[in-house]
Amino acid sequence: MPPELNIVSKIKTLLFIVCLIPAIWLTIAVLTNQLGANPIEAVTRETGLWALRFLWLTLLITPLRWLTGWNDLVRYRRLLGLYVFFYAVLHMLLYLGLDQFFDINEIIKDIIKRPFITIGFFSFTALIPLVITSNNAMVKRMGGRRWKQLHRLTYFIAIASSIHFYMLVKLDKQEPLIYMGLLIILLAPRVYRYAKSTAIKH
């Protein structure tokens, strides 16, 4: 293995472990009764937040590459993306299992009736094709262009999940607004580049 790849794989291993820390910490917190009077609500909220945080991190890779010229960063994006799915699955399972107790009728009613659940549900569903097409073989089979097009779903997921967060908060919207603000900062350079590139073409 060339030394350069060796370093990448070492960083990947480290990153893999670091990204697990929130899950490990939440597990310990639940087992030792550190999450307060309503631990189920707390874990549900925290897993959702971590999915959101990792999603924001995946969106940070590209602008950071542009800013620093460190193109190798992109090698770590898939790992971060899979962790978005990991925390989103936990979040979803907690909702399905410990909020609705797998009552299919209630869940369907909830998805139809509650806009924030509807949005969250679609946001989660949109992650699935991205996970399925995340390995190298799929990238090859689809071709880079089509793969890229499909993975633009990430933007939809990010916007949808920040709306999901905004809508579920009872009154104090400060925290979801911070996430929305960060998302705008993450998307702005892309919009700027896109606008510039289309301007040149015309």
Add this chain to the structure above:
Amino acid sequence: MLFKKTRLGELPASEVTDYSVYLNRRQFLNGAAIAATGSLLPISLASAASVPEPTYKGLIKSAYSTDDSSTPFESVTTYNNFYEFGTDKGSPALMATKFPDKSKPWRVRIDGECDKPGEYDYDDLIRPFTLEERIYRLRCVEGWSMVIPWVGFPLADLIKRAQPNSRAKFVEFTTLFDPEQMPGQNRNVLDWPYTEGLRMDEAMNPLTLLSVGLYGQELLGQNGAPIRLVVPWKYGFKSIKSIVRIRFVESLPQSAWMKAGPNEYGFYSNVNPDVDHPRWSQSRERRIGEFLKRKTEIFNGYGEEVAHMYTGMDLRKYF
């Protein structure tokens, strides 16, 4: 966010003792809760052993009390919605440790449409009344519930003394406004001061309580010290905390939550599993300390005592 910063170093020396005593108490309670369950299961129910010695003794046990087992003291005093001390459920317990400031007298004004208005120091206000223990269910609009052994007296007793006149159709309650003591009031999340209201018959209902304590203790800051309302058949936010004014009025008072979300929070806000909050269902609730959810009952299970006040009313319209 889940790790609370204690910021011990920022406290003036005079206040440190207070806080460490508080922390010790919490550590003791946590330890007691874990020891009591004898397991590390997430849904451990702290036993009654973690309740401090009662300071109110020989209280009358009310016939209105529920048989449901009480939510652990630790949960009742650390999981609170009291936006005057921050919008996190954990922040009131951390921010209200010295509330109310004992050096300032707590005064309550009773005025409006009544023949005997007045302004009273806390001690003078409650002196005429016989305190009793009432164990009530409390259902939060967010979908969780507790069972709390309150100490208090019927609001009706106080109203009778104030002698409201014939124009008094509603009672309006106001929480203290003092951003120095209540740092949450520095942010405009609600239109401060917090206000709430009841129709006169609701205020006179024997279930409606003015509470000065829980678990045999004086109320802690986070629970609405020194005096708060408890209206067990309505969502928790109607049970206004840290009251400084009780006013008899002719027209329906606007509450802080009605102003914040008129289509989400109505004047009545009776617990009702069939009338959803616009954003979430109200059909079930998670009783704090329990794993499974339970069905929410109309009027929080107090229909026998209160349903008659709403006969003929469209509870969807008057939510």
